[in-house]
Amino acid sequence: MNQGKLKITPDSTLIGWxxxxxxxxxxxxxxxxxxxxxxxxxxxREKALTLLNMGAKWADSPQNVARxxxxxxxxxxxxxxVRQVYFDNNGVxxxxxxxxxxxxxxxxxxxxxxxxxxxxxETNAFALDAPVSGGDIGAREGKLSIMIGGEExxxxxLMPLFRLMASNIVYQGPAGAGQHTKMCNQIVIAGTMIGxxxxxxxxxxxxxxxxxxxxxxxxxxxxCWTLDNLAPRILRNDFDPGFMVDHFIKxxxxxxxxxxxxxxxxxxxxxxxxxxxxxxxRGHGRNGTQALYQALLEGHHx
Amino acid sequence: MNQGKLKITPDSTLIGWxxxxxxxxxxxxxxxxxxxxxxxxxxxREKALTLLNMGAKWADSPQNVARxxxxxxxxxxxxxxVRQVYFDNNGVxxxxxxxxxxxxxxxxxxxxxxxxxxxxxETNAFALDAPVSGGDIGAREGKLSIMIGGEExxxxxLMPLFRLMASNIVYQGPAGAGQHTKMCNQIVIAGTMIGxxxxxxxxxxxxxxxxxxxxxxxxxxxxCWTLDNLAPRILRNDFDPGFMVDHFIKxxxxxxxxxxxxxxxxxxxxxxxxxxxxxxxRGHGRNGTQALYQALLEGHHx
Numbered sequence: 391m392n393q394g395k396l397k398i399t400p401d402s403t404l405i406g407w408x409x410x411x412x413x414x415x416x417x418x419x420x421x422x423x424x425x426x427x428x429x430x431x432x433x434x435r436e437k438a439l440t441l442l443n444m445g446a447k448w449a450d451s452p453q454n455v456a457r458x459x460x461x462x463x464x465x466x467x468x469x470x471x472v473r474q475v476y477f478d479n480n481g482v483x484x485x486x487x488x489x490x491x492x493x494x495x496x497x498x499x500x501x502x503x504x505x506x507x508x509x510x511x512e513t514n515a516f517a518l519d520a521p522v523s524g525g526d527i528g529a530r531e532g533k534l535s536i537m538i539g540g541e542e543x544x545x546x547x548l549m550p551l552f553r554l555m556a557s558n559i560v561y562q563g564p565a566g567a568g569q570h571t572k573m574c575n576q577i578v579i580a581g582t583m584i585g586x587x588x589x590x591x592x593x594x595x596x597x598x599x600x601x602x603x604x605x606x607x608x609x610x611x612x613x614c615w616t617l618d619n620l621a622p623r624i625l626r627n628d629f630d631p632g633f634m635v636d637h638f639i640k641x642x643x644x645x646x647x648x649x650x651x652x653x654x655x656x657x658x659x660x661x662x663x664x665x666x667x668x669x670x671x672r673g674h675g676r677n678g679t680q681a682l683y684q685a686l687l688e689g690h691h692x
Numbered sequence: 693m694n695q696g697k698l699k700i701t702p703d704s705t706l707i708g709w710x711x712x713x714x715x716x717x718x719x720x721x722x723x724x725x726x727x728x729x730x731x732x733x734x735x736x737r738e739k740a741l742t743l744l745n746m747g748a749k750w751a752d753s754p755q756n757v758a759r760x761x762x763x764x765x766x767x768x769x770x771x772x773x774v775r776q777v778y779f780d781n782n783g784v785x786x787x788x789x790x791x792x793x794x795x796x797x798x799x800x801x802x803x804x805x806x807x808x809x810x811x812x813x814e815t816n817a818f819a820l821d822a823p824v825s826g827g828d829i830g831a832r833e834g835k836l837s838i839m840i841g842g843e844e845x846x847x848x849x850l851m852p853l854f855r856l857m858a859s860n861i862v863y864q865g866p867a868g869a870g871q872h873t874k875m876c877n878q879i880v881i882a883g884t885m886i887g888x889x890x891x892x893x894x895x896x897x898x899x900x901x902x903x904x905x906x907x908x909x910x911x912x913x914x915x916c917w918t919l920d921n922l923a924p925r926i927l928r929n930d931f932d933p934g935f936m937v938d939h940f941i942k943x944x945x946x947x948x949x950x951x952x953x954x955x956x957x958x959x960x961x962x963x964x965x966x967x968x969x970x971x972x973x974r975g976h977g978r979n980g981t982q983a984l985y986q987a988l989l990e991g992h993h994x
Contacts, residue, residue, distance in 0.1 A: 500898070535909070562901070571904075573894060577887060579887065582887055585882055590876075595951065597865070606864065610826055611917050615913050615915040
């Protein structure tokens with residue numbers, strides 16, 4: 391490992407950034423504001439304009455971002471996008487210099503994270519998987535939670551960068567462990583979501599005043615982020631994302647695939663995944679995850 | 693209604709208390725300490741000794757408690773116990789004076805609450821359903837949540853008594869509405885429980901350090917009471933109740949019965965109910981609800 395590269399400062403470290411959606415835009419913005427020189431690439435160039443106006447340089451491929459950077463961050467959409475960004479002929483791995491570090495912050499499969507890590511090591515480079523939670527608000531405020539897998543000393547080296555984006559940064563273990571941890575997060579959310587949505591369906595069926603019900607139950611043993619944040623949106627008929635149904639289905643699919651490989655059963659997650667898939671098929675795919683409430687009312691499942 | 697009875701003070705109001713389990717013992721204790729004269733009954737007299745030593749009087753039947761009280765509280769085990777306490781020949785309803793008020797704080801069926809309310813009205817007496825959440829700690833500290841159904845002016849009249857037991861007291865609507873609200877609470881818990889337990893099963897399967905996983909996920913969108921309070925117990929292999937599996941199965945059964953009568957489907961609750969029933973059949977009935985984790989590992993379900 392090129393220890394010389396591991397001292398991270400705005401003067402000595404060149405940053406690459408691939409993926410300038412809502413999350414990436416905010417996260418990369420924090421690095422630029424901290425004084426880092428950043429080279430960006432995005433499939434749709436217009437979505438990178440905010441960063442280019444802040445002083446970022448443009449590169450015309452992931453490979454060229456990697457060539458001109460010491461540390462490359464990626465945060466794109468689906469596992470197939472990650473695969474393309476890393477493994478294509480003009481991908482990150484084709485440009486990553488020896489000693490370079492790439493950090494995938496997309497929520498993707500632990501197996502893919504391991505694959506990238508192995509491939510990076512072949513060129514004496516390094517890869518971390520570092521998915522986040524906290525949504526667009528967490529990204530904007532630099533208060534994300536980052537769950538990190540990969541070489542522990544690489545993780546420590548990158549702390550100055552992670553700290554610019556997040557308030558909760560935890561090293562979880564070897565390559566893939568960050569993604570596995572994100573799956574743990576999503577599995578809990580699948581449960582809180584079905585619980586909260588079914589509870590509101592019941593409240594409506596029983597003719598209760600749902601706002602009074604929330605007054606009774608939000609601070610006790612039923613208390614959860616979903617009840618605090620999404621139940622009020624459901625009651626206002628606000629089904630905008632937040633976090634999109636189709637992205638959640640992607641995450642649940644990864645967790646279920648991995649669980650099958652581990653030989654464990656997740657009956658609750660399987661059920662929630664199924665209900666969401668039916669909801670997506672009926673046109674809820676680009677709604678927020680709270681649309682599970684509507685899906686339950688539509689009641690085609692089971 | 694005998695408005696004269698509705699001014700509730702330790703000097704003018706005689707209290708009856710039926711059910712001196714862990715919850716009832718603490719709750720009734722608060723009333724005695726506030727200066728109220730209390731007459732108690734419990735199926736097993738020994739369990740009432742603490743209250744008798746504090747100055748409570750003993751009555752040998754629910755009927756005799758009702759005869760000598762203006763306001764009668766009941767908190768027993770299962771719906772069939774409530775039915776017995778109220779409808780037996782020597783039950784509460786056989787002794788309730790005109791203008792008397794009975795308050796069932798057991799978690800029981802909304803239909804049964806309505807039945808008691810109608811029966812009480814026949815003798816110009818009143819009934820509230822007022823189930824609680826907050827567990828033994830909430831009961832001991834007088835910080836329960838009480839969800840109340842029945843006549844709203846009766847609810848207001850009893851506030852001085854509820855305030856001695858609870859910090860969150862919400863009127864929910866007509867007879868049965870308190871019980872329906874408690875069902876809403878339990879439905880959310882069924883979801884958070886399956887989410888948290890499956891997440892920990894996944895974490896173990898993936899070889900993660902579960903304490904680090906909790907560090908990453910407890911403060912974000914997966915955050916919930918179950919994760920904060922029961923996940924650490926699971927990781928310490930502590931499956932003591934807390935809240936007993938068999939009691940939770942009782943509650944879920946009520947919610948599912950009611951939902952069928954409403955013509956709504958609760959697929960998540962149905963699944964969790966099924967897994968818990970299998971867990972109970974395998975000997976987990978008197979464990980805490982966090983034993984769902986063990987049930988998932990045993991994996992006989994599905």
